[in-house]
Amino acid sequence: MRVSYLVRGPAAEIDARAEALALEQSVEVPRAAVRDDFIEKEILARVEAVVPEGDDGHRVTISIPELATARDPAQILNLVFGNSSLHEDIQCVDVELPETLLAALRGPRFGVAGFREVAGVADRPLTCTALKPMGQTPEALADSFRVFARAGIDVIKDDHGLADHAFCPFEERVRACLHAEAEIADETGRRSLYVPNLIGTPDTVFRQLAFAQENGVRAVMLSPMLLGLPTLWDVCHRRASVPVMAHPSFAGAQRFAPELLFGRLLRLYGADAVIFVSFGSRFDAGRERCRRLADTLRESIPGVLPALPVPGGGIGVATAARVAAFYGRDSMLLVGGDLQIEANRVAERSRAFVEAVRAAG
Amino acid sequence: MRVSYLVRGPAAEIDARAEALALEQSVEVPRAAVRDDFIEKEILARVEAVVPEGDDGHRVTISIPELATARDPAQILNLVFGNSSLHEDIQCVDVELPETLLAALRGPRFGVAGFREVAGVADRPLTCTALKPMGQTPEALADSFRVFARAGIDVIKDDHGLADHAFCPFEERVRACLHAEAEIADETGRRSLYVPNLIGTPDTVFRQLAFAQENGVRAVMLSPMLLGLPTLWDVCHRRASVPVMAHPSFAGAQRFAPELLFGRLLRLYGADAVIFVSFGSRFDAGRERCRRLADTLRESIPGVLPALPVPGGGIGVATAARVAAFYGRDSMLLVGGDLQIEANRVAERSRAFVEAVRAAG
Numbered sequence: 001m002r003v004s005y006l007v008r009g010p011a012a013e014i015d016a017r018a019e020a021l022a023l024e025q026s027v028e029v030p031r032a033a034v035r036d037d038f039i040e041k042e043i044l045a046r047v048e049a050v051v052p053e054g055d056d057g058h059r060v061t062i063s064i065p066e067l068a069t070a071r072d073p074a075q076i077l078n079l080v081f082g083n084s085s086l087h088e089d090i091q092c093v094d095v096e097l098p099e100t101l102l103a104a105l106r107g108p109r110f111g112v113a114g115f116r117e118v119a120g121v122a123d124r125p126l127t128c129t130a131l132k133p134m135g136q137t138p139e140a141l142a143d144s145f146r147v148f149a150r151a152g153i154d155v156i157k158d159d160h161g162l163a164d165h166a167f168c169p170f171e172e173r174v175r176a177c178l179h180a181e182a183e184i185a186d187e188t189g190r191r192s193l194y195v196p197n198l199i200g201t202p203d204t205v206f207r208q209l210a211f212a213q214e215n216g217v218r219a220v221m222l223s224p225m226l227l228g229l230p231t232l233w234d235v236c237h238r239r240a241s242v243p244v245m246a247h248p249s250f251a252g253a254q255r256f257a258p259e260l261l262f263g264r265l266l267r268l269y270g271a272d273a274v275i276f277v278s279f280g281s282r283f284d285a286g287r288e289r290c291r292r293l294a295d296t297l298r299e300s301i302p303g304v305l306p307a308l309p310v311p312g313g314g315i316g317v318a319t320a321a322r323v324a325a326f327y328g329r330d331s332m333l334l335v336g337g338d339l340q341i342e343a344n345r346v347a348e349r350s351r352a353f354v355e356a357v358r359a360a361g
Numbered sequence: 362m363r364v365s366y367l368v369r370g371p372a373a374e375i376d377a378r379a380e381a382l383a384l385e386q387s388v389e390v391p392r393a394a395v396r397d398d399f400i401e402k403e404i405l406a407r408v409e410a411v412v413p414e415g416d417d418g419h420r421v422t423i424s425i426p427e428l429a430t431a432r433d434p435a436q437i438l439n440l441v442f443g444n445s446s447l448h449e450d451i452q453c454v455d456v457e458l459p460e461t462l463l464a465a466l467r468g469p470r471f472g473v474a475g476f477r478e479v480a481g482v483a484d485r486p487l488t489c490t491a492l493k494p495m496g497q498t499p500e501a502l503a504d505s506f507r508v509f510a511r512a513g514i515d516v517i518k519d520d521h522g523l524a525d526h527a528f529c530p531f532e533e534r535v536r537a538c539l540h541a542e543a544e545i546a547d548e549t550g551r552r553s554l555y556v557p558n559l560i561g562t563p564d565t566v567f568r569q570l571a572f573a574q575e576n577g578v579r580a581v582m583l584s585p586m587l588l589g590l591p592t593l594w595d596v597c598h599r600r601a602s603v604p605v606m607a608h609p610s611f612a613g614a615q616r617f618a619p620e621l622l623f624g625r626l627l628r629l630y631g632a633d634a635v636i637f638v639s640f641g642s643r644f645d646a647g648r649e650r651c652r653r654l655a656d657t658l659r660e661s662i663p664g665v666l667p668a669l670p671v672p673g674g675g676i677g678v679a680t681a682a683r684v685a686a687f688y689g690r691d692s693m694l695l696v697g698g699d700l701q702i703e704a705n706r707v708a709e710r711s712r713a714f715v716e717a718v719r720a721a722g
Contacts, residue, residue, distance in 0.1 A: 020643075026494075026495070026522070027493065027494035027495060027496065027522075028493055028494065028495075028520060028521075028522055028697070028698065029493055029494045029697070029698035029701055030698045030699070030701075030702050032702050032703075033494065033698055033701040033702055034494060035704055036496065036497070038496060038528075039494055039495075039496035039497070042496065043494065043495055043496035044496075067526070067527075067528070068495060068496075068522070068526075069524075070524040070525050070526045070527070072524050072525060072560065072561050072562075072565070073561070073562055074524075074560045074561050074562060074565075074566075074587055074588060075522075075524040075560055075561070077587055077611065078521065078522060078524075078560065078584065078587055078610055078611065079522070081611060082521065082522070082584070082587065082610035082611055083521075083609070083610055083674075085610075085611050085612065086609060086612070086638050086644055086674070087644065087645070088645070132388065132389055132390055133387075133388035133389065133390045133394065133395060133400055133404065134387070134388060134389075134400075134404055134429060135388065135397065135399055135400035135403065135404035135405075135429075136397070136400070159389060160389075160439065160443065160444075161387070161388075161389055161429070161436075161439060161440070161443070163430075163431040163433050163435075163436040163439075164431050164433060165428070165429075165431045166428075166431070167399075167428070199433065199435045199436055199439065200433050200434070200435050200436070200591065201433075201434055201435060201591040201592065201594050201595040201599070202563035202567075202589075202591065202592055202595050203595050203599060204433070204435075205435075205591075206563075223439065223443070226435055226438055226439055226443065226589070226591070227435060227589045227591050227592075228563075228587070228588045228589020228590075228591065228592050229589075230561065230562040230563065230566075230587070230588055230589065230592070231562065231563055231588075231589050231591070231592060233562050234562040234563050234564050238562070238564060248444075248447060249439055249443035249444055249446075250438065250439065250442060250443055250446050251446065251447070277447050282381075283447055283448065313444075313447070336389070336390070337389065337390035337391045337394055338391070340390055340391075340394040341391055341393050341394055342393075343396055
């Protein structure tokens with residue numbers, strides 16, 4: 001496993017820091033305390049490259065023996081950016097996994113093609129919106145679902161803030177939205193995809209997932225960084241029989257390069273569709289970084305399905321066509337609050353969004 | 362619930378940014394899309410204070426209605442620092458919870474007094490070390506345990522890098538170390554506390570915990586930020602009957618103020634003892650911040666037990682007395698690699714560590 005970091009600081013210290021990084025991310029003892037041949041050869045990480053990058057930094061690449069990972073999803077993350085994350089001047093920027101570890105993590109079970117199939121959209125960018133704001137009853141949210149579904153939006157997901165509230169219990173919400181999904185499918189002949197938000201401790205999330213699947217939900221969403229990447233893995237590879245969308249809540253707090261976290265790690269852990277804050281939103285995300293992030297989600301990795309990029313974060317109806325053209329066909333546009341900005345024009349704005357993306361595809 | 366953030370940027374924009382923060386962390390729609398009385402009163406967050414702080418920043422405090430949290434551990438975190446974490450110029454610096462949410466999170470089940478009782482140390486700072494480096498067999502680690510236990514170290518924990526490796530399976534390691542624990546207790550009349558590291562996806566961690574408890578383990582450790590805070594909560598409040606230590610791996614990547622994350626959040630979620638990187642270590646942690654962090658862990662919160670500060674990160678035997686004096690009686694010193702730096706003097710260095718802390722207490 002090769003991991004790269006950007007390390008800020010004086011060039012005079014960089015070789016020592018690179019060695020310290022390799023120790024910290026593997027044996028976590030001073031070099032003098034590594035006295036065993038097996039540990040030196042099979043456990044100790046090695047510095048592979050130190051290259052100047054930017055004004056005051058270096059890119060340090062280390063290789064960590066596969067044996068140290070125990071092929072466990074949590075331990076892999078521990079070795080990638082465990083203790084070294086505690087140094088404020090280190091950012092983790094790249095991870096390359098050998099085949100054995102790709103096979104251990106497994107990646108998406110559905111990926112782009114599988115997600116498309118579930119959503120029933122073959123050959124253009126997908127459209128997505130969120131049921132919000134929080135505070136509405138299940139019936140009110142199901143009514144919003146009807147408006148969006150009639151307008152032809154492909155994927156209609158819970159806002160990531162919809163939890164198991166007394167005023168909107170998870171199970172009632174799922175039932176009401178699935179009912180609306182079937183009703184509008186009968187009416188229009190087109191079935192939008194309802195995606196509930198799973199949130200809670202692992203016991204709660206596993207219970208919500210089981211309920212959703214038993215009741216016919218065809219995809220689910222969760223926030224992997226909030227719940228923990230290992231929980232994402234269990235959901236994807238031990239529990240879910242439907243595609244999983246990843247929401248970025250809490251993820252910005254991580255000192256990972258966004259391309260790495262959203263582009264590679266979430267996919268490797270199993271997310272089929274990954275929401276990220278895009279340019280053209282209320283978040284300050286550069287186009288080049290967005291391009292790399294989306295490309296990384298879809299790039300070819302042997303044995304690992306591609307995952308669907310879902311740009312969001314406040315994209316407006318007016319800019320949807322431009323954003324769709326930027327990300328290309330294998331993407332899903334998420335427009336949320338902007339559909340609801342005028343009380344009496346939600347259906348109209350939703351149709352405009354749908355048409356803009358269809359035209360772009 | 363009141364949450365405070367440091368927001369960098371021009372003073373002219375701060376009022377608008379504070380309002381945007383309150384929207385982002387609650388309804389997550391434009392203000393114009395909030396049209397319902399109930400949502401406006403019971404869900405929408407409000408700006409409580411905006412105060413200049415530092416050269417180019419402000420401290421923004423918002424209040425988030427308790428109803429929005431659903432009293433769920435994951436949803437609380439979502440509302441504290443969900444989407445807003447995606448803005449790189451925002452740091453979350455404080456959280457104040459009302460009684461209802463303190464009761465929902467519950468905090469430590471053992472806390473300082475309970476941990477002391479399990480470790481059998483009444484009235485001085487505790488000593489702690491780690492079994493490492495990774496790469497050793499269970500028997501080799503158990504032998505290290507014997508050396509440390511004979512030297513009188515109170516708490517001997519797995520390194521956070523010890524997973525369920527083929528060369529050192531979790532179950533064999535736990536059995537071997539518990540055997541060594543009992544053996545040295547018979548020999549010396551003093552029982553050191555063995556603390557295994559739980560690591561993996563939730564299913565794996567729950568299974569490891571069950572095995573450890575069935576076999577007589579009296580405390581466990583995990584890395585909450587690596588596994589996810591919601592997993593910490595399930596372990597503490599639905600699964601564990603023994604105290605839980607929190608390891609900081611992966612946590613530095615969070616854009617939380619360290620005092621908040623290590624001092625308050627981990628305690629609120631249930632950690633009984635919290636390891637953090639201290640001054641006097643190989644990490645760059647200022648004394649004042651360490652002081653606040655330790656004070657926060659031990660400060661009085663009605664209905665919530667205090668948690669034990671565990672300064673670590675590379676403290677040396679030579680500085681242990683000074684560090685112990687700094688943190689005071691209710692603390693546990695963690696010295697790891699420095700005990701092992703000379704192959705033939707591990708026992709001697711361990712005794713020197715124990716004596717230094719005993720003298721300081």
